[in-house]
Amino acid sequence: MSTVVRVLLVEDNEVYRSTLELLLNGRDGLEIIGSIAAGDEAAAAAQALDPDVVLMDFRLPGLDGAHATTAVLAASPxxxxxxxxxEATEADRAAxxxxxxxxxxxxxxxxxxxVSAITSASHREGQEP
Known part of the structure; x- marks a missing residue:
């Protein structure tokens, strides 16, 4: 029995987001449940859609990866x-x-x-498989 990993995409580049949607939706075990362009909508979308994984651009207009991550996890722990x-500096990565x-x-x-990173992240401690 295989479990489907529900993924929310947050990416402001429409071409890259559409390409990811196409490539990931074609993979067994993955389902794109939402796709948005704005980082400031990520937390609300995560709360509404209850994804297993939020795949999010690090640099979004008006929101960096650390702030967006904090908001998403607060809304959908x-x-x-x-x-x-x-590209990200070591300080960006650490943050x-x-x-x-x-x-x-x-x-x-x-x-x-x-795909491997998505699958691994969906099975981290505290996650339901």
Whole structure:
């Protein structure tokens, strides 16, 4: 029996977000349950949709990864947050992990690495499988 991991995408680049949706929805065990462009809507969307994983751009207009992670986890504590980044300093990485993100994944990583990160994050301690 396989469990479906419910994923909320938060990415302001429409082309990248649409591409992720297409690639991830085609994978067994993953379901994109929501896709939004604005970081300031992420917490409300997470609360309403109850995702297993929130896959969120690190740099969103008006909101950085650490603040967005804190807001999402406050609204949906059961969710795991994975931040996507094209570039992040070590201080950025430390801040987002301290805020509670499960991990950061480089935007240029192979899709299999991203799928693996999503699956791993969905099974972290405190998560339902």
């Amino acid at each position: 059961r969710a795991a947050v994975i931040c996507l980044t094209a 987002v992990l301290a805020a509670g993100a499960a991990t950061l994944v480089e935007k240029g990583s192979p899709i299999d690495d991203l």
